Amino acid sequence: MSETVESSQKRWGHLRKVLERPGPFCHPEFEPSSEILDFIMTSCKILIIGAGGLGCELLKDLALMGFKQIHVIDMDTIDLSNLNRQFLFRHKDIGSAKAEVAAEFINKRVAGCYVTPHFCKIQDYDEEFYRQFHIVVCGLDSIVARRWINGMLVAMLQYENGVLDQSSVIPMVDGGTEGFKGNARVILPGMSACVECTLDLYPPQVTYPLCTIANTPRLPEHCIEYVKVITWPKENPFNTALDGDDPQHIGWIYEKSMERALHFNIPGVTYRLVQGVVKNIIPAVASTNAIIAGICATEVFKIATSCCVPMNNYMVFNDVDGIYSYTYEAEKKENCLVCSQIPQELPIKDPSLMKLKEIISLLCESVIYQMKSPGITTTIGGKNKTLYISAIKSIEEKTKDNLNKTLTELGLKDGSEIMVADVTSPTTLVIKLKFMNNDVEMN
Amino acid sequence: MKNCQILSGFFNFLKITNSLCKKMSSPAPKSPEQSVKSKKYDRQLRLWGDHGQKNLENAKICLINATALGTEILKSLVLPGIGLFTIVDGEKICEEDIGSNFFLEVDTLGSSRAQIATQCLLELNPDVRGDYIDETPEHVMSHTQDFFNNFTVVIATALSEKTLIPLSKLLWEANIPLIVCRSIGFLGYIRLQVKEHTVIESHPDSENPDLRLGQPWDALKEHLDQIDVPNLDKKTRSHTPALVILYYFLKKYREEHNGLLPKTRLEKLEIKKMIEESIPSDEHGLNLLEENYKEAIHYVNTAVTPLKIPSNIQEILEDESCVNLTQNSNPFWIMCAALRELVQTDGALPLRGSLPDMASDTNSYVALQQIYQKQAQVHAEIVYRRADQIARNLGLGQDAIIENDVKLFCKHAAELHVMRTSCIADEYEKTNVDLSSYLEDSDSLMFYYIMFRGLERFISEFNAYPGQFDDQVEPDVLKLKGILSKLLNEWGCSHALRDERVHEVCRYGGAELHSVSAVLGGCAAHEVIKLITHQYKPLNNTFICDVISSNTATFCL
Numbered sequence A: 001m002s003e004t005v006e007s008s009q010k011r012w013g014h015l016r017k018v019l020e021r022p023g024p025f026c027h028p029e030f031e032p033s034s035e036i037l038d039f040i041m042t043s044c045k046i047l048i049i050g051a052g053g054l055g056c057e058l059l060k061d062l063a064l065m066g067f068k069q070i071h072v073i074d075m076d077t078i079d080l081s082n083l084n085r086q087f088l089f090r091h092k093d094i095g096s097a098k099a100e101v102a103a104e105f106i107n108k109r110v111a112g113c114y115v116t117p118h119f120c121k122i123q124d125y126d127e128e129f130y131r132q133f134h135i136v137v138c139g140l141d142s143i144v145a146r147r148w149i150n151g152m153l154v155a156m157l158q159y160e161n162g163v164l165d166q167s168s169v170i171p172m173v174d175g176g177t178e179g180f181k182g183n184a185r186v187i188l189p190g191m192s193a194c195v196e197c198t199l200d201l202y203p204p205q206v207t208y209p210l211c212t213i214a215n216t217p218r219l220p221e222h223c224i225e226y227v228k229v230i231t232w233p234k235e236n237p238f239n240t241a242l243d244g245d246d247p248q249h250i251g252w253i254y255e256k257s258m259e260r261a262l263h264f265n266i267p268g269v270t271y272r273l274v275q276g277v278v279k280n281i282i283p284a285v286a287s288t289n290a291i292i293a294g295i296c297a298t299e300v301f302k303i304a305t306s307c308c309v310p311m312n313n314y315m316v317f318n319d320v321d322g323i324y325s326y327t328y329e330a331e332k333k334e335n336c337l338v339c340s341q342i343p344q345e346l347p348i349k350d351p352s353l354m355k356l357k358e359i360i361s362l363l364c365e366s367v368i369y370q371m372k373s374p375g376i377t378t379t380i381g382g383k384n385k386t387l388y389i390s391a392i393k394s395i396e397e398k399t400k401d402n403l404n405k406t407l408t409e410l411g412l413k414d415g416s417e418i419m420v421a422d423v424t425s426p427t428t429l430v431i432k433l434k435f436m437n438n439d440v441e442m443n
Numbered sequence B: 001m002k003n004c005q006i007l008s009g010f011f012n013f014l015k016i017t018n019s020l021c022k023k024m025s026s027p028a029p030k031s032p033e034q035s036v037k038s039k040k041y042d043r044q045l046r047l048w049g050d051h052g053q054k055n056l057e058n059a060k061i062c063l064i065n066a067t068a069l070g071t072e073i074l075k076s077l078v079l080p081g082i083g084l085f086t087i088v089d090g091e092k093i094c095e096e097d098i099g100s101n102f103f104l105e106v107d108t109l110g111s112s113r114a115q116i117a118t119q120c121l122l123e124l125n126p127d128v129r130g131d132y133i134d135e136t137p138e139h140v141m142s143h144t145q146d147f148f149n150n151f152t153v154v155i156a157t158a159l160s161e162k163t164l165i166p167l168s169k170l171l172w173e174a175n176i177p178l179i180v181c182r183s184i185g186f187l188g189y190i191r192l193q194v195k196e197h198t199v200i201e202s203h204p205d206s207e208n209p210d211l212r213l214g215q216p217w218d219a220l221k222e223h224l225d226q227i228d229v230p231n232l233d234k235k236t237r238s239h240t241p242a243l244v245i246l247y248y249f250l251k252k253y254r255e256e257h258n259g260l261l262p263k264t265r266l267e268k269l270e271i272k273k274m275i276e277e278s279i280p281s282d283e284h285g286l287n288l289l290e291e292n293y294k295e296a297i298h299y300v301n302t303a304v305t306p307l308k309i310p311s312n313i314q315e316i317l318e319d320e321s322c323v324n325l326t327q328n329s330n331p332f333w334i335m336c337a338a339l340r341e342l343v344q345t346d347g348a349l350p351l352r353g354s355l356p357d358m359a360s361d362t363n364s365y366v367a368l369q370q371i372y373q374k375q376a377q378v379h380a381e382i383v384y385r386r387a388d389q390i391a392r393n394l395g396l397g398q399d400a401i402i403e404n405d406v407k408l409f410c411k412h413a414a415e416l417h418v419m420r421t422s423c424i425a426d427e428y429e430k431t432n433v434d435l436s437s438y439l440e441d442s443d444s445l446m447f448y449y450i451m452f453r454g455l456e457r458f459i460s461e462f463n464a465y466p467g468q469f470d471d472q473v474e475p476d477v478l479k480l481k482g483i484l485s486k487l488l489n490e491w492g493c494s495h496a497l498r499d500e501r502v503h504e505v506c507r508y509g510g511a512e513l514h515s516v517s518a519v520l521g522g523c524a525a526h527e528v529i530k531l532i533t534h535q536y537k538p539l540n541n542t543f544i545c546d547v548i549s550s551n552t553a554t555f556c557l
């Protein structure tokens, strides 16, 4: 059976109505025709990132919206706690790769759909892989991964004489949920606000000061955090790193946290709380995931077919008290780290006082950078010089002394460029140092 | 780390605790065995707790019509583990069903939709039971009396007006919640009908702490009075909880103001200033406020308030159901009646008993926390005794009121919620609908509500969706316009619907887009979960979802 025949089947009658008839809310370029369904069935390639709570829903939704060329990428395996919402998985699938089980299920249930699974990290692929897709849709719980793919899609943009070549734009639809709250957005890289443009929307992670957990614990969380960051490394009970998925490990943390809480008279340590704190668990429920994924899938369909104008461009959703949503246009940041063409500058008050480690903590703590473990290199006198890299142990050993050196001591000058690499981006970020204290420069 | 003054002290402390840990490590408390269920449902138990889950597991849900929207709703209920579902659907599976409904298999064309959907949904969760009746809802209603009265919630999709009205009346009488949903093209509609629904745990996004520094009870007063804040040494002072500091300055303020509490913004500013200026400047002339002093200033706004019953709670306490209890009154209202008596004598709700975290040493914080908890227990005990007595006086059984339920009730007394929607049949039979206030804004989604009503009438009159047949789109636009203006006329509305919206709906021709149904299915299932668990506030009562512009709206009709 040829694909042309398939798209004219009665089975797709619902889709054909909105694709083969004109309407007042279509994109101005929309021309109703049977070729559109043909296009999404035969040529349109979609990448779904994540085969978890949102990913399973996205696969189902897109397969039933006519898409057949779907790839899904996820590095995780199936856990018992996924089964309350990740509906393509069964008890027998625990331990198998999410992407593979999900793809197999969809291919079996939706005849003619061909999902290709990738059981790996998004970082394992390069531009060449990502270039094959028409639209990328993300259902991730990790901000780092979201920033990485955003960076990748921006890096793939092509400019001619400073003008964006629109054919190099791969739209990205992104959804996220946390309990009864969620958000969905449409990003046209280089054209509308990207993930980095709106980085301040992500709340900072809750952290407990070390001195509180060590000296003046008051909450059960303080006791658990203490055992996690202090007692575990000290006692190293199983001669291995703490694994939040190992019930023996969690059991040990629970027992030690209970002891500590009893000692301080602090109520409220429960096994569930211990798990939550150790694994940083985000509550999740099938219904909210279904809503956000449905919104995202609809946007993918709109972008691919033009049969309706896409969302512009950010929706927040909350169903704690009734059902509430708000859609607004997130603005592209003029000097965005990632999607603007403007070189980044970092003002330095006094290079003879500013130490390298302070630059690193600035890159981690500032709202606009929010990096995880930046590695920094530069060129001095035409030669590449590694200032600090923590990810590779041998280099960390060799460069850690630089952390306490000032910028002047490191030989950096006003206008020097540092190249910063971090897990949050597939490319290195070039930052030009701007010394505010010109006396030093003259000396 | 910035606030940690003595790092070396910290490391000394570490050594001590480590040696302590080693000594204590032998007879450690055993960690509890986790059940498979609590592991499987872990991510949702964090939202509604084991008691919410128990309600879900006891719930019986009826779905009328296993359309794509219908099965999407059930999916998000089967996954979290409802007890049982029953599908009522007389349709046979057609090709369009297979193209839009995930819970039907390709080779089941022509089979009973109820049967196949039941099978496919049951695969999702072995904890859930399910059955089906492959008859139309009309048939079931006329042949099996009280059939629908056996359910916790009834969900209906693609239901005709003429069936909806009697079903609505029937469930209204039985006080069984009904959710009616429709998905067409990029548009969706959900209507919730419930005669009375009560919520103890609303889970508000933010709420003020319940601290009552202005009205301390004896134990709290005694505790706070004995701390001589100005004469504490610097180290102790920096570890004193904000409440202790605030209480001290509040006492000072009242001495200077005839015993009155600061009420106005200016008065609050005055006490804030007192706190701020009480710390002497350091050798550099800097006045660096410690964390706990900053917190004390922050708490002026929330910890020092006159005792007041929130108006929404007052309303509940004055409700007919609370004032005139009968043998049929449920525990919620009996507890409300007991609460009412406490409020009448104390002029305040029971103390919540929880203390927000604040900079402090462990012992000072824990001591304060225990005082709050104890007082909350005292209040809960009073309410429990009273509620138990009321239940006995009503002739109800000994276990009508459960102590732990009263504790939960008292802890959440400030967030109680009672919801009563209108009856759908009344809405449909009513002729004096005043929608004009909504229609001033031409972008209002209220226009889509009217559209859905027109759509239903179109289906009743012509037995087809507007635009269902390719060659009938234009004539159907005219027909639908006619119906809509007739409807608006009946309601006495002078506004007309924008033509483009009528065209758009006729373009859909009744098409059900899967992804749109997925959105609505999630929304409807979520409201059903709220109804079953009696947690979180449900929708009241009409929800319109416009996926064209990605906007939603809720109307109380």
Ligand SMILES: [Zn+2]
Pocket: A193, A194, A195, A196, A197, A198, A332, A333, A336, A337, A338, A339, A340
């Ligand atoms: Zn950007």
